Amino acid sequence: METLLAIVIGVLYAAGLYLMMRRSIVKLVLGLGLIGHAANLLIFVTGRVQRGSSAVIPPDQTVLVAPFPDPVPQALILTAIVIGFGTQAFALVLLKRAYQAVKTDDMDAMNTTDR
Amino acid sequence: MAQSEITQADSQSPLMAWAMRGGIGWVLSILPLSLTLYFASLLPTITSGTVLRVSYTWIPSLGVDFAFIVDGLSLTFVLLVLGIGTLVVLYAGGYMAGDRQIGRFYLYLFLFMGAMVGLVLADNLITLFVFWELTSISSYLLIGYKHAYYSSRSSALQALLITGAGGLALLAGLVLLGIAAETQTISELGSRHELIVNSGLYAPILILVLIGAFTKSAQFPFQFWLPGAMAAPTPVSAYLHSATMVKAGVFLLARLNPALGDTPAWQITLTVFGAITMALGAYLAVSQTDLKRILAFTTVSSLGTLVMLIGIGGEHGIVAMMVFLIVHSLYKGCLFMVAGNIDHETGSRDVSILSGLRREMPITFGAAALAALSMAGLPPLLGFVGKELIYESTLDARFAAAAVTTVAVASNILMIVAAGMVAVRPFLPTGTTRHSTPRHPHEPPISMWLGPAVLATLSAVFGLFVVQVMQPIVTQGAAAILGEAVEVKLKLLPTSITGYFLLSVLTIALGIVSYLYARPALMQAGKATRGALEDGFVNGFTDLVNNTQAFARWITRALQSGYLRRYVLITIGAVVSVASAALLTRADLSAIRLFDTPLFLWETATILVILAGVALVLRARSRLTAIAGLGTVGFGITLIFFFFGAPDLVMTQFSVETLSVLLFILILYRLPIFTTISHRYSRLRDGIVAGLAGLLMTMITLLTIAGEELKPLTPFYAEASYVEARGRNVVNVILVDFRGIDTMGEITVLGIASLGIYLLLTLRLAPADGQAEAEDSTGKEQL
Numbered sequence: 001m002e003t004l005l006a007i008v009i010g011v012l013y014a015a016g017l018y019l020m021m022r023r024s025i026v027k028l029v030l031g032l033g034l035i036g037h038a039a040n041l042l043i044f045v046t047g048r049v050q051r052g053s054s055a056v057i058p059p060d061q062t063v064l065v066a067p068f069p070d071p072v073p074q075a076l077i078l079t080a081i082v083i084g085f086g087t088q089a090f091a092l093v094l095l096k097r098a099y100q101a102v103k104t105d106d107m108d109a110m111n112t113t114d115r
Numbered sequence: 116m117a118q119s120e121i122t123q124a125d126s127q128s129p130l131m132a133w134a135m136r137g138g139i140g141w142v143l144s145i146l147p148l149s150l151t152l153y154f155a156s157l158l159p160t161i162t163s164g165t166v167l168r169v170s171y172t173w174i175p176s177l178g179v180d181f182a183f184i185v186d187g188l189s190l191t192f193v194l195l196v197l198g199i200g201t202l203v204v205l206y207a208g209g210y211m212a213g214d215r216q217i218g219r220f221y222l223y224l225f226l227f228m229g230a231m232v233g234l235v236l237a238d239n240l241i242t243l244f245v246f247w248e249l250t251s252i253s254s255y256l257l258i259g260y261k262h263a264y265y266s267s268r269s270s271a272l273q274a275l276l277i278t279g280a281g282g283l284a285l286l287a288g289l290v291l292l293g294i295a296a297e298t299q300t301i302s303e304l305g306s307r308h309e310l311i312v313n314s315g316l317y318a319p320i321l322i323l324v325l326i327g328a329f330t331k332s333a334q335f336p337f338q339f340w341l342p343g344a345m346a347a348p349t350p351v352s353a354y355l356h357s358a359t360m361v362k363a364g365v366f367l368l369a370r371l372n373p374a375l376g377d378t379p380a381w382q383i384t385l386t387v388f389g390a391i392t393m394a395l396g397a398y399l400a401v402s403q404t405d406l407k408r409i410l411a412f413t414t415v416s417s418l419g420t421l422v423m424l425i426g427i428g429g430e431h432g433i434v435a436m437m438v439f440l441i442v443h444s445l446y447k448g449c450l451f452m453v454a455g456n457i458d459h460e461t462g463s464r465d466v467s468i469l470s471g472l473r474r475e476m477p478i479t480f481g482a483a484a485l486a487a488l489s490m491a492g493l494p495p496l497l498g499f500v501g502k503e504l505i506y507e508s509t510l511d512a513r514f515a516a517a518a519v520t521t522v523a524v525a526s527n528i529l530m531i532v533a534a535g536m537v538a539v540r541p542f543l544p545t546g547t548t549r550h551s552t553p554r555h556p557h558e559p560p561i562s563m564w565l566g567p568a569v570l571a572t573l574s575a576v577f578g579l580f581v582v583q584v585m586q587p588i589v590t591q592g593a594a595a596i597l598g599e600a601v602e603v604k605l606k607l608l609p610t611s612i613t614g615y616f617l618l619s620v621l622t623i624a625l626g627i628v629s630y631l632y633a634r635p636a637l638m639q640a641g642k643a644t645r646g647a648l649e650d651g652f653v654n655g656f657t658d659l660v661n662n663t664q665a666f667a668r669w670i671t672r673a674l675q676s677g678y679l680r681r682y683v684l685i686t687i688g689a690v691v692s693v694a695s696a697a698l699l700t701r702a703d704l705s706a707i708r709l710f711d712t713p714l715f716l717w718e719t720a721t722i723l724v725i726l727a728g729v730a731l732v733l734r735a736r737s738r739l740t741a742i743a744g745l746g747t748v749g750f751g752i753t754l755i756f757f758f759f760g761a762p763d764l765v766m767t768q769f770s771v772e773t774l775s776v777l778l779f780i781l782i783l784y785r786l787p788i789f790t791t792i793s794h795r796y797s798r799l800r801d802g803i804v805a806g807l808a809g810l811l812m813t814m815i816t817l818l819t820i821a822g823e824e825l826k827p828l829t830p831f832y833a834e835a836s837y838v839e840a841r842g843r844n845v846v847n848v849i850l851v852d853f854r855g856i857d858t859m860g861e862i863t864v865l866g867i868a869s870l871g872i873y874l875l876l877t878l879r880l881a882p883a884d885g886q887a888e889a890e891d892s893t894g895k896e897q898l
Contacts, residue, residue, distance in 0.1 A: 001714045004722055005755070006816040012748070014809025015729045017687055021680040021801040023793055026741075026783060028679070030732055033745050033775070037752050042812065046819040049759040056762075057836060057843040064833035064845060069760035071845040072828050078767055078850060079861050085771045086868035092782045093872045107679055 005045045012038035025098065025105045029091050036084040040077045047073030140208015140562050143221055147201040147228065154185075154193050161190050162587035164600070168238060168302070177241075178299045184238035186302075187591025191437065192235035192366055199358040199448045200228050202566035206452055207350035209562035210459060220260060224354070227253035231359050235366055240289040240299045243370075247285065247331075247363065251278040254360050258347040270346040273656065277330050277340045285327025285367075291320045296374065305373030305598035312378055321380060324371060332364025332418045335392040339652035342411040349455030352407060353566075356414055357447035362440065365421045369436070373598030376428060382513065385426025390522045392419025397529035399649060401634070402641020406454040406464040406537060410447065413490070413533050416526055417443045420505065423519070427512045430593065430601050435504035437592045438585065438605070441577065442489060442501035449486040449570035450537055453479055456563055457541055460556045469541035475556040480542040482567035487538030489574040491531040491626060492619065495607055497578035497585075502527060502622070506615035524622055531626025532634060539630075581605045684804055691807050698814060706821040707814075718758055725751035738783045746776040763846045 012034050019031025047070045055071035057064055064071075095105075102109055134142075160167065170182035185193075204224065211217050230249035237243035252275075259271030293299045295314040296307045304311070311317060328334070333341035341361060345352055355361065368385065375381055396416030403409045417439070424436035456479045457472065458464045473480045489498035505527075509520040558564065577584050582605055590603040609616045629637070674685060698704075714722075728751060731744030749772035756764040793801075832845050832853065842848035850858050 001712050001718065002820050003709050003817065004714060004719070006813045006820070008722055008725055009816050010809035010811075010813030011726060011729055012809075013812040014805045015733055016805075017683065017808050018733070018801055018805035020683045021805065023680065026738060030741055030745055034729065034732065034748065037748055038812070041752060041755070042816060044756070044759070044761070044764075045816055048820070048824060051758060052760055054760045054762050055845040057845065059843070062837045064836070068833065070826060070829050071832055071849060072826070074761050074764055074846045075849040075854065077761075077764055078846065079857070081764070081767050081771055083861060083864055085775060086865045088775060089778055090868045090871050090875075092778055093875045096782050097875050097878065 002045060002049065005041065005049070009038055009041050009045065012041065023106050023108055025095055025107050025110070028107070029088070029095055032091065033088060036080070036088070040080055040084075043073045043077050043080070136212050138208065139217065139221070140205045143208070143225075144201050144204040146225075147197050147204055150232075151194065151197040151201055154190060154197060157185060157190060158588065161185060161187060161591055164591065164594075166302070170238070173239075173242070178293070179241040180239050180300070181242055182238040182300060183233075183236040183242075184302055185236065186595040187588055187593070188366075188369055188595035189235045191441065191588055191592045192362070193232055195362075195441070195444045196228065196231045196235065196359050199354065199444060199570070202448070202452075202569060203350050203354040205562050206353070206455070206566040207348075209560045210350050210455055211348065216260075220257075220348070223253055223256040223260065224351070227257060227355065227360070231363070234363060238301050240293050240301060243301065243367075244282070244286055244289055247327075247367075248279075248282050250360050250363060251275060251282055251331075254278070254344075254355050257351045257355060258344045260348055260351065261346070264346070267346040270340075270343040273653075274340045274344050276660065277337055277656070281327045281330025281337070284323045284330075288320050288323025288327060291316050291323065292371075292374065295320060301370060301374075304371070308374060308377070308598075311374055317375075317378075318380075321375060321384075324367070324375065325384060328364035328367045328422075329388065330364070331367070332361050332422065333392075333415050334364070334388050334419060334422055335395060336652065338392055338396065338415045339649070339656065341415055342408050342649075343653065345405075345407045345411050349407065349451060349458060352411075353448050353451035353455065356411060357451050358444040361414065361418055362421075362444070365418060365425070365436075365440070368422060368425045369433075369596045372425060372428070372433075372596045376425075382426050382428060385422050386512065386515075386519060387426075389419045389421070389423025389426055390519055392416070393423060393526045394419075394522050395648065397526040397533070399641060399645075400533045401529050401536065401637045402645065404465050404467050406457060406466060406541070407451070409466070409533055409537055410450055410454060413530060414443075414447060416530065417447070420523070420526070423523075424505065424508060425596075427508050427519070429508070429511065429513075430597065430603075431504070431508035431511050433593045433596045434589060434601075434603050434605075435501070435508045437589045437596070438497070438504050439501040441585070441589075442497045442574070445570050445574045445577070446486040446489040446498060449482055449567045449574070450490070452563070452567040452570075453483040453486070453538065456559050456567070457556075459563070460559055466536055466540050471542070471544040472556055473542040473544075476542070476558050478558060478564045478568060482564065482571040483538035483542065485571035485575055486567070487534040489571075489578070490534040490538075491623065492527065493623060495575065495578050497574050497581065499619070500578060500581050500585075500605060500607060502619055503609070503615055506618045507613075510615055510618075520618070524618060527622045528626045528629055529637075531623065532630045532637065535630040536634075578607060581607050680801070684801065687808050688804050691804065691811055694811055694815075695807070698811070698818075702818055704814075704818070707817045708821060709817075718755075721751050721754045721758070725755075739780070742776060742779045742783065745779070746772060749775065761846075763844070 016031045016033075016035035016038055019027045019034065022028065022031075050067060050069055053068055055064060055069050055074060098110060099105055104110075157167065167185040168182070170180045173179050173181045204221070207217075207220065207224065211220060214220065227250060230246050230253055233246035234243060234250060237246055255271050255275040258274050259268050261267040292304070292311065295311045295316040296304050297310070298304065298307065311320070330337045333339075341356060344356060347355070393416050396412045396414070396419055400409050400412035400416060403412060421436055421440060421443075424432045424439065426432075454464060456476065457469060460476065461469065461472070463469060485496065489496035492498045492502035505523055506520065509523045510516055512519050586603055586605045589605065590601065593603055594600050676682075725748050728744045728747030731747065732741050733744075735741035735744060749768065753765055753768040753772060756768060832849055835853075836842055836845045836848040840848045840852040842852065
């Protein structure tokens with residue numbers, strides 16, 4: 001099952017990067033979203049996955065009983081999801097204002113100060 | 116001139132006015148004078164064979180100490196640097212009188228003086244290098260002092276680029292030398308000569324160190340920057356380009372002679388390059404008409420002589436080098452100041468115009484005549500002793516003695532001609548009518564003739580009392596360069612008729628004849644070859660600099676195109692190529708297990724849904740479709756989290772995904788549909804790069820899974836969560852308890868993001884953009 005998940009990660013990265021290389025700023029934001037998913041999944045899968053149980057200590061125990069999924073990558077991903085949402089929302093609003101200012105979503109029309 | 120204006124406030128203060136008139140030079144020269152006297156007081160100690168060392172720990176882990184040594188070699192150099200420095204500081208006060216920026220000038224000059232003293236006293240390779248670079252930087256400031264002139268700035272930059280590049284080579288060479296010798300202490304290198312020469316690093320060390328020394332001391336093929344540096348004010352030329360900085364390369368070779376010398380490579384390279392430089396400098400000197408350029412080329416020639424003498428080596432060569440070093444510093448410092456006096460008093464440095472200045476400037480003439488006699492090598496001046504020793508060593512050279520001696524004789528003949536051009540022609544009346552000079556000449560103030568007079572007198576005194584004055588310090592200097600004690604016997608006049616005495620007589624005779632009759636021919640020849648020998652090097656260097664800059668512009672334009680997608684492409688392309696190379700050569704790809712635990716049907720279905728979502732995003736024509744695709748991917752990943760035991764992730768991802776989709780729709784809904792604007796070719800190229808990057812990530816994932824499972828943190832959280840933090844959901848406990856501060860940071864990030872969003876939404880665009888403002892209000896309503 002890891003093989004298939006690894007392929008999903010690769011596809012998500014490839015698609016995200018491809019979208020980042022487009023001229024439309026909307027596609028750039030979409031690409032960032034996909035790469036965020038890819039990164040989360042990468043952490044999740046490389047932290048090893050297993051079916052079923054969760055990282056919760058049963059009421060009759062004081063420690064986690066094996067087999068249990070690794071809580072560390074989960075904590076990392078949880079943070080990443082929330083931060084990712086914050087940056088994505090900011091990027092979207094920025095995109096909207098940029099569109100209002102230059103009347104296009106073509107990034108080639110936005111780089112005049114960069115040349 | 117704006118620089119010479121003295122403001123009201125300055126002229127009201129008598130002290131300031133006195134300082135501006137040159138008085139400042141007298142005050143400031145006290146510092147180098149007292150240091151000179153201090154070091155002179157060390158002479159009895161050093162000439163008795165003692166070596167003084169002082170060392171402070173600097174970077175012990177790298178073996179770098181702030182270490183200094185006073186031996187015959189460094190004391191000779193220190194006395195030249197500080198002694199001539201004293202006179203130059205005094206001279207500059209008169210020469211630069213009225214210059215508003217004189218404070219800055221003295222700052223640069225003292226900065227340079229300090230760097231030079233540190234350089235010649237250094238006893239650690241890295242310490243030496245630091246001072247070496249400081250001399251390059253401070254000389255850049257000094258050469259470019261008249262920064263309002265383009266020629267001044269470009270000469271300064273040229274000098275900095277050449278000596279700076281040489282400095283980099285030298286640093287590499289010194290580091291390698293430190294590795295090969297297993298010590299950074301210079302005075303210990305001599306005892307490890309065998310170790311260094313046989314280390315295999317000897318060839319690179321030799322090449323790099325020689326590049327450093329040759330650039331600094333203007334050896335062929337780097338000789339062209341030194342005449343260019345004549346753009347500096349004359350006191351700087353007198354100081355940097357006669358006595359001190361350009362001799363730093365010679366000093367380095369002398370200092371490292373015990374470590375690197377005594378091999379055929381060392382002897383042949385130094386002798387050949389030194390001899391070429393000596394001949395080329397002398398040849399080009401006599402075809403110049405500018406006083407300072409004549410002196411600059413004779414300096415090139417003298418530096419070549421010094422390098423050649425180190426190459427010839429042996430007791431004869433090194434003693435000749437030590438004596439000629441002092442000879443040259445004395446007469447060249449004097450002659451540069453004489454040239455400055457002529458320039459200052461007449462407004463011209465053109466030897467074809469100047470004549471008959473003897474009457475108006477008798478003291479300057481006297482100093483110039485003595486110095487020129489020393490330069491020409493006539494007894495009883497020190498220059499005669501120097502020339503005798505040079506011939507003695509070239510006749511004694513271990514290889515090509517005849518050729519080297521011939522070159523030396525020819526160069527010395529030309530030097531006599533040059534000496535005549537500098538010190539005789541401007542002062543004696545010529546047959547033709549006297550040209551008028553821009554200013555009416557008269558003797559300069561005492562601060563400006565004292566320096567030349569003292570140096571010229573020393574040339575005579577050191578010559579007359581060569582045994583008493585010169586012999587002790589030369590003995591110790593030669594001992595330091597050779598790495599063993601030597602017995603030196605100097606004498607002013609030969610006791611018997613020797614081969615080298617006859618050569619001296621021949622040189623002087625031919626020199627005088629050439630000055631009287633061959634000057635026009637030499638001038639013609641020099642002019643005819645100027646394109647190749649003089650301008651050729653400068654133009655070659657300029658072309659090199661220009662081409663380097665053109666290449667830099669081209670590569671910058673290629674990489675820094677200003678297009679985001681181009682940056683992404685280049686970055687990803689570079690990462691993929693480097694990482695793939697590492698993956699293919701280093702990683703054990705056979706460890707990957709492609710067929711592991713089979714998936715359940717619903718898991719496979721979810722994965723297919725995710726892939727379909729990705730396809731939808733990629734192929735979408737409308738924004739809404741793309742958003743739907745992105746949402747599909749997000750919810751699909753939520754399901755993956757669900758299948759593999761991460762309930763917290765499921766909840767978070769689900770709510771965030773829902774919010775995301777809403778936000779996307781709200782903002783993107785009103786934008787136009789996608790249009791295909793990029794070319795088919797560029798989409799293919801981007802697709803290949805992105806696909807390779809994806810493949811790389813898949814491989815990395817598979818390799819990581821196949822590798823050993825390392826989870827040093829997990830057991831701690833598994834055991835401590837309930838026992839210490841009283842929480843059963845371990846993920847939550849990590850976030851709010853063990854890593855609570857991190858979560859705090861995360862909340863801060865979200866807070867800043869929301870603040871940014873709020874500001875962006877309420878931001879008013881420029882008033883001229885009325886339409887945008889109207890849209891802005893509708894945008895707010897939508898949100």
